[in-house]
Amino acid sequence: MLTRKQHELVCFINDRLNDTGISPSFEEMKDALDLKSKSGVHRLISALEERQFIRRLPNRARALEILRMPERVEKKPVRAKATTPPKPANDVVEIPLHGRIAAGVPIEAFEGSTMLPVPAALLGQGEHYALEVSGDSMVEAGILDGDYALIRRTEDARDGEIVVALIEDSEATLKYFRREGAMVRLDPANRAYDPQRYAPAQVRVQGRLSGILRRYE
Structure with missing residues (x-):
């Protein structure tokens, strides 16, 4: 108990x-x-x-x-209406790969677009795209240089979520999103980096982190 x-x-x-x-x-x-x-x-x-x-x-x-989860949240009520079955774990879908994104100092994002094959099990509902991570400011969140960040497209974010933040419509970065009074604070997950603070009008959320794809050589 x-x-x-x-x-x-x-x-x-x-x-x-x-x-x-x-x-x-x-x-x-x-x-x-x-x-x-x-x-x-x-x-x-x-x-x-x-x-x-x-x-x-x-x-x-x-x-x-x-x-394991506590017993009272493991048991779910049976729904009368049919639900869409989950995709098999070996299914692969292709999503747009929009270049590199900084997990450090902001760099230009969306440098062209190719397609990246991704296991469907890594994606949830909604429209997704991928960005290649450049930098080490999110290493304490398990996000490493060269990883592919799988992003669910959305313009909304809650405090504490990892988002793609577009700064002044020209540069993008991958950071924790937080509101701090009248400002927006973008927090790294690396003690070597300082938080970045912007006026809300300077920042637009372009998506929320859905998963990470790592390639091993």
Whole structure:
């Protein structure tokens, strides 16, 4: 039996993994659960590990894996209407590859377009495109130089989501999106980089991170 906070945390981690494929940071977990410090998050994570609901993946920064969900959220009501079955994991679809995007200092985005074959299981609903990552400012989120970022096209973003942000209609970057008072703050996932702050009129969201495709030589 989980406590209310333990239940909230495992559900939040599960939702974020399903949404972006990337574990939330301890800061994001602290904010989501309205905790006063990250030490409370560490205690909840340890408790969930002991109860075998989650495990930490070795050699990967802040990477968590859901082993099982609490019983009351595993059981879902049967829907009367038919639903579209998921695509087989071996299905491949082609999505536009729009050049390189900076995970560091912004660079020009959408440098032409080719098609990139992607396993359908990595994509959810909606229209998608891909960008090749250039830079290391998102390494602590598991996004490396040379990865392909799979982006769901949208103009909306919630605080804490990783987005493609188009700056002054000319440069694009891959960052955490946050609102800070009257400003928009784009946060890196690398302590060597500083957050970038812009007026809302300077930034347009071009999509939200759906997944990462990595090529091994």
